[in-house]
Amino acid sequence: MKNLLLIAALTLAISACQTAEKKAADSSTSPSAYTVPEDSAITKAVHDAYAAISFKKGEKPRLDEIGNYFIPQAQLINFRTDTADVSTLPQFINLYKQFVSSAHIDEFYEEEAFGKTEQFGRVAHRISTYNTYLNTRDSIAERGVNSFQLIKTPKGWKVSSIIWDVEKKSLPVPDYYLKK
Template identity: 35%
Template structure:
């Protein structure tokens, strides 16, 4: 068994059936973050099902068709990377990842995926490595960008999750592209700058994901709007610009009416997610332009919608926080 360092206290190594108990505990922590994007996480709900997931990958590794690896930080399993498909005959494979909150903002997934891609090209002679991501999974898409991948296209309404069809983006990198640019980007001063910038970007992604996830009440779950107070500075401002005049909220006045309709049965099966974003970071301030979609059931009638948000962030002594947000539904 190999162990590959990913940093001072982080390690990458095979994730095997013998790790099932540890894997289950990790998935229980990670479930709110990975369940919308990693379907097999939904199936790891007890020791037997967690063992079955890892055994399935062990069997596929024996067949040379897939592999799975865990990321340990300070001795605790916090995430992993995998070859979800590995076809040595065609020379095409697919890489995926997942991570719980404790591992975020350190560049662990990016470094682990680089190791897998480098192995696939240099040791196994693969021609193409793919990356598939739900269109709303901005964090996954950002990893693809940092890996130097190219977006090949979007498969519209490709996947079904809890009654909602979602678009899937397909990204890829070719062996010749990797040899020219991929490994160079992972070395020297350019890589150090990238890791630093990517750490900030990962934290801003996490804040936005937490904000949007606060409203979800799908599958009978309760929304957790209290986390909005955690991701915003206390003086934060939220502006709805969807009518004739803008409506300006402070944090409390924004939360109260939304918490009511999301918990009294007025609006059920609600979720919203980013489908595109552009984030710019300037030292201790940043802003983000987002396109998002939403769906749910309002007064018994299914609905879907979309809109745009602009969000401002500032770095505080307690870390990055949202300072203001404005949105417009279209």
């Protein structure tokens, strides 16, 4: 009888442990259970980066402010063509300045249409569908998807790299990267 009670108690204890472990595993892998600890600060850092390259009619691009939202070693990689075009931050700023001048851009506005953040400690990623407006806010000139990588510095969240691709007929932005 003692052995039967001991076996029943052990079985109950093992079952309870397995149930607790299963619940912990289920909640840690469930996407709906995850909350980004600093989502609003990371989202703000991304929106600030968009705002830094945007300017209204009658204004000039604030080229000297762009670097405030990036780490100095930041890389910007675009797939506008079939190959990756990799730029340092100073190169990107220079290319942007040339683009605005040569294309006669007197208004440039870029905004996030959809975004989703992932974070672990001082490392974050934000997938960000963007709309670009050139010389008017009446129609979207370009749309694509940015992949922002950010790090938390003593001065807050800064962009360490952006990788992006532009929407094309052969590459439409998928529904899961658009507002629902």
